[in-house]
Amino acid sequence: MTKPLLELKGIKKLYPVRKGLIIQKQIGTVRAVDGVSFRLMPGETLSVVGESGCGKSTTARLAMRLIEPSEGTIHYDGQDITHAPRAELRRLRREMQIIFQDPYASLNPRMTVEEIIAEPMVVHNVGDNASRRDRVRELLRLVDLAPYHASRYPHEFSGGQRQRIGIARALSVSPRLIVCDEPVSALDVSIQAQIINLLKDLQQEFGLTYLFISHGLAVVKHVSDRVAVMYLGQVVETADKATLYANPRHPYTQALLAAAPEPDPTRRSAGRTLGGDIPSPLNPPSGCRFHTRCPLAQPRCSAEIPALREIGAGHLAACHFAETVPDFTRFRDGYGIRPRLQARLDLYARKRDAVASAIQ
């Protein structure tokens, strides 16, 4: 059996909340990430989904040790890196890179594209000036930019192009693991699709492993092998993609799936929405953290914390009633793109491919 590339066990990140100017007293704890465990196999994409404040980005940063965990262990390639010293981490980070959400804030406006893409190679002492320059040209081609872009500055590029630069930078030191922290959330729809396609192509070409962070379940469906759903600092459900979308067992997963607006005007989802606001992680609800919004909550849910337990092969859910939660049927009968629209989409794709091959 293959070993996981990355494994998190019971990871917690607690931020103390202090009050007072001179004599500081701790008056509470923000439980940003509260006991998250998962395994990431080489070559697969694990997506972590959830709404704002659920701790998904914090989890990603913890996995790379960009921030220090309060509790728990992180294993990378079989090695415990929870307390790895700085020098060791530096070596590791050559293998784990990150792509950020905001393509505007994540590129230094005073550096040229060449400097930006070459920086990880400089940091990790990869190659000499000449070989780095060649590598930058090669990377630009890989992400569908042109070699002459190397001497330009970030402000000369659109959001999608900047995200391509960010991807080229992450790829420059040939990492094994890339953490994608909402890489398409800030982009226009048509550009999102380009970047998603690019990420998938690169994964196939280089056998990359992705930890993909997103709030969009539709995007996640498109890129992942497995999905972990987070709510208020905890994983509430994990499963392979097909299972999670066809048979979600946690009421929160079901609610998330139901809330995504369907691009089909004949199926409007009035009256199926989840009420209430996301509670504060400073003072999370007792028992199951979702019980304040759960349409199926029972007295037991507010008293007893549900464990994340196996309810099927590779399918884990943290709900007392995971077995008896009603089936989620939105994507079942009569669902799918209508034939006329599908025909148009096919026509478009055929024509586009024909044009693309004519250019080459």
Next chain:
Amino acid sequence: MSAPILDIRGLTTAFKTRNGPIKAVDGISLTVERGKTLGIVGESGSGKSMLSLSIMGLVPPPGRIATGEIVFQGSDVLKYSPAEIRDMRGNRISMIFQEPMTSLNPVHTVGFQIIEAIRAHRKGSERELRKEAIEALRRVQIPSPERRFDEFPHQLSGGMRQRVMIAMALVCEPDLLIADEPTTALDVTIQAQILDLLRELQAETGMAIILITHDLGVVAQVADDVAVMYAGKIVERAPVGAIFDDPQHPYTIGLIGSMPRMEDDVERLVAISGVVPPPFRLPVGCRFNPRCPFADDECRASQPALVEISSSHAVACWNAPLEEHA
């Protein structure tokens, strides 16, 4: 059939620059029916927000409306005096914006800001206005509105802030609500709540809504009619059913194909290549031609007009219907 509540004819909003005028909105005509929702879809830079600001008379200088008419309830808004425009804004036409935090004043209570919106249009005693504002908060389903009345925006969640914005926009019972990306900044479960709320309020008050968004999913859920904008022009206009069943313009098809879908497994998305051109470097001919797989010499030479292919469906494409030109 009754007259449309809003009838825009040949509207052009231009910005004067050193390199000549830039047309953010370029000769747009559209109508909004009473009690209906018009969804305007487009990516950033398509001019959809500038269109809504034009209707409200809020085009930032040096931009100005160069040509056209905006006929609202029978009279041309562009001929209004400043006093008449003030009377219209917030009273007969209201607007809500994407980012509820920046649209609310952080140093005043929520209640004060709602009362301010009422006071701009009519007088009333403190007690009456307070009652009215609390009622407005209740209508947008804010729990314990009496308590929320005295809170400041930072004490509210994003979803609650957007509800406050909607309460403020609707307190004078406008006939038209312009919602510019009202749910883009919100989480998906909260987005669903706000969309439900807008639908309910519309059923209750009979107001018309212009919903501006880049999200075709949102459009499919709430719009009656759809206008697809690209680079300052409307490229396709149709009832919502037709847009998702029989899209004609290659851009519309590309947009729909770009959306990752949850219901089926597509290996590759039908992405649109390239980017939206900046308004100072528009291509000759059809503005979509550099990104369009169907583009031919005619598309590169002259701009297609928005032509009706049925009584309700119009498209601006030389190659429509595509099957005959593929």
